[in-house]
Amino acid sequence: MIExxxxxxxxxxxxxxxxxxxxxxWDSLANYELAKWYRKAKFGIFIHWGVxxxxxxxxxxxxxxxxxxxxxxFEHHVKTYGNHKEFGYKDFIPMFTAExxxxxxxxxxxxxxxxxxxxxxxxxxxxxxxxxxxFSPFNAYEMGPKRDVIGELGEALESRDxxxxxxxxxxxxxxxxxxGKEFDSDIKEPLKRGDFYWPAMSEPDHHDLFSPAxxxxxxxxxxxxxxxxxxxxxxxxxxxxxxxQHHAVKPYxxxxxxxxxxxxxxxxxxxxxxxxxxxxxxxxxxxxIERGQxxxxxxxxxxxxxxxxxxxxxxxxxxxxxxxxxxxCDLVDIVSKNGSLLLxxxxxxxxxxPEEDRAILLExxxxxxVNGEAIYGSKVWRKFGEGPTEVQEGQFTDGASKVFTSEDxxxxxxxxxxxxxxxxxxxxxxVVIRSLAEQDASRLPHFHGIIKDVEILGxxxxxxxxxxxxxxxxxxxxxxxxxPVVYKIHID
Numbered sequence: 001m002i003e004x005x006x007x008x009x010x011x012x013x014x015x016x017x018x019x020x021x022x023x024x025x026w027d028s029l030a031n032y033e034l035a036k037w038y039r040k041a042k043f044g045i046f047i048h049w050g051v052x053x054x055x056x057x058x059x060x061x062x063x064x065x066x067x068x069x070x071x072x073x074f075e076h077h078v079k080t081y082g083n084h085k086e087f088g089y090k091d092f093i094p095m096f097t098a099e100x101x102x103x104x105x106x107x108x109x110x111x112x113x114x115x116x117x118x119x120x121x122x123x124x125x126x127x128x129x130x131x132x133x134x135f136s137p138f139n140a141y142e143m144g145p146k147r148d149v150i151g152e153l154g155e156a157l158e159s160r161d162x163x164x165x166x167x168x169x170x171x172x173x174x175x176x177x178x179x180g181k182e183f184d185s186d187i188k189e190p191l192k193r194g195d196f197y198w199p200a201m202s203e204p205d206h207h208d209l210f211s212p213a214x215x216x217x218x219x220x221x222x223x224x225x226x227x228x229x230x231x232x233x234x235x236x237x238x239x240x241x242x243x244x245q246h247h248a249v250k251p252y253x254x255x256x257x258x259x260x261x262x263x264x265x266x267x268x269x270x271x272x273x274x275x276x277x278x279x280x281x282x283x284x285x286x287x288x289i290e291r292g293q294x295x296x297x298x299x300x301x302x303x304x305x306x307x308x309x310x311x312x313x314x315x316x317x318x319x320x321x322x323x324x325x326x327x328x329c330d331l332v333d334i335v336s337k338n339g340s341l342l343l344x345x346x347x348x349x350x351x352x353x354p355e356e357d358r359a360i361l362l363e364x365x366x367x368x369x370v371n372g373e374a375i376y377g378s379k380v381w382r383k384f385g386e387g388p389t390e391v392q393e394g395q396f397t398d399g400a401s402k403v404f405t406s407e408d409x410x411x412x413x414x415x416x417x418x419x420x421x422x423x424x425x426x427x428x429x430x431v432v433i434r435s436l437a438e439q440d441a442s443r444l445p446h447f448h449g450i451i452k453d454v455e456i457l458g459x460x461x462x463x464x465x466x467x468x469x470x471x472x473x474x475x476x477x478x479x480x481x482x483x484p485v486v487y488k489i490h491i492d
Contacts, residue, residue: 005134006193009224013259020262024254026281032261034286035270037163038237039301040377041116042335043368044165045361046305046344048121048313051128051144053349054092055080059312060346063089063126067180067187088186089126089177090196093138098145101351107156109353113361114368116376118157119165119239119342120150122229125172127196131232135225138196145351154233165237167274168226172243174214175203193221206243213248223252230260237272239288239305239342245279257284274303274342276395288342293330295393297337297384304334306398307344308360315346321356322401324363325483329404331364332421332484333391335375336384336410370458371486374419378412382446385410386435387423409433418447418489420472425485429476436472436489450492457486 022028052062058073065073066089081087110118123129129139131150140149154164177200180187191198204212214222229235238260244253257273257280264271273285287302294302308327309319331341343364345357368375387408392400406426412419420433439445454465454474464475474487 006220006224009227010220013223013227013255016262017255017258020258020265022258022261022265024251024258026254026284029254029257029261029284030281032257032284034301035236035272037270038117038272038286038340041163042340042375042378043115043331044117044119044163044340044342045110045113045115046119046121046167046307046313046342047347048124048307048344049149049347050121050124050130050314051089051092051096051126052124052314053347054095056314056316056349059316060124060314064176064179067177067182067185069179069183084180084183084185086186088180090186093128093144096144096349098140098147098149098349098351101145101147101149101152101347103152103156106153106347106353107160107162109358109361110157110162111160113365114372115162115343117163117165117236118153119167119235119237120153122150122166122168123173123225124169125176125241127170127173127176127198129225131229133225133228135221135228136194136196150229150233163236164233165239166229166233166235167239167241168229169241170222170225171214171246171249172241174199174218174243175201178202193217209246213246219249219252222249223256226256227259230263234263234267234269235271236269237274237286239274240276240279242276242279242290244275245277249279253279274305290395291399292393292395292397293334293339293391294337295391297380299338301338301340303340303342304330305342305344306330307346308357309346310399313344313346315348315354319346319354319356321360322398324360324367326401327360328364328367328483329402329423330398331375332410332423333385335378336380336412336421338380367483371421371484373414373417374412374421374457374486374488378414378419381411381413381418383411383435386433389423406431409435411435416491418491420487420489421484422487423484425479425481429479431474431476431487432471433474433487434471436467438467438469452490452492454490455488457488463487 048060052060055062065071066077132141132148133139157164177197187197274288275285276288289304291306293304307313311320334341347353389404389408404423406424408423410421435446454463459479461478
């Protein structure tokens, strides 16, 4: 029955591509235009929640690491749950009951945080689908919570004008459970399509993008699972994790993108795809930087995905949390460089969002209530900012806290206003924005226009300001804040 469904779905995918304006080639997909709502949104919430939230140990890779002999997760598993032959990863599924999951409560929190889009993980590397599926019984609708988690959350978000997005990390499942075959565990042959652990192949060299290649059977399974998410929930963004850059995946990526973009045309919605590691041809989807950002402003729109915790994407009992201020500074920096921030939280297995995650989101939301006009719908200025602090470029660079100074300022433009966000307000209240200095007319300055007025968002104080050859000099006497402060500059 599953094979029949697979065959029928593959034919439907080909039919949609055949009749649509997007074909499965980079030349055709290059006609993609960035979703306008996405460029304006600037801030979204990622959600890593699944079976791995039950052991809540190490991180969301527990399903892989628990089968690696000698690892911390292996030793913890044996000590806590017994040997792998008697209690494997699949045995966590009945424990994943999500009895306190309330989609409306989540959506209300995300709205209070100021998020404009929310992206639950539809399927992680472990292979458990967090949605209703026709292609495997190992999904949240039939097992564990026995609820259509993505569907419920989508409805709650839609009622609050927040875009539902989804992510698929399925490709890595090709090898994710493979270490379980190296000793006497519950992962053993024969495995077939639809089985929870299938195919559990040997883990490849992740830098080798040519061999060994996933089988066509697995790649077809990946394609239909991903298209099923699109058809069932109509997500506004589809995010892919790494390893889709493997050469064997390329034809299937193109088919998916053509299918998704054509479906969006049919439904009259604007959508986007997130990718890493040049898996897609540049310009056909949106670049994503995992746990990092760019050092300079980019002429193209991009996204950072990171988490409130430094050590894990999912909930664990020992999460090492960032501060809300660190995240707000990163948000301001990213937006000034033409980016968007996708910030992850990790709910507990019972469906509650940890107090630490909740507190961080609410603190960010309070800042955005006051300063959101410098973020939402904003565009880049001639330069992203000024100041001595250098942001390290690249992925996985957010482990170390950045120490910004009172000279670190970031710029955005919205309508007739230029926004200068001072990442750390000086104690004496004296701010100098050097990029707005009066300059000789014979030289090309960053700004040679007329400043009508300057105000500070969230505070009533009348500012004293003047332009000199040193910069736009602003003095405040009553303003105190331990978070970034935004100066709204009225331009004539």
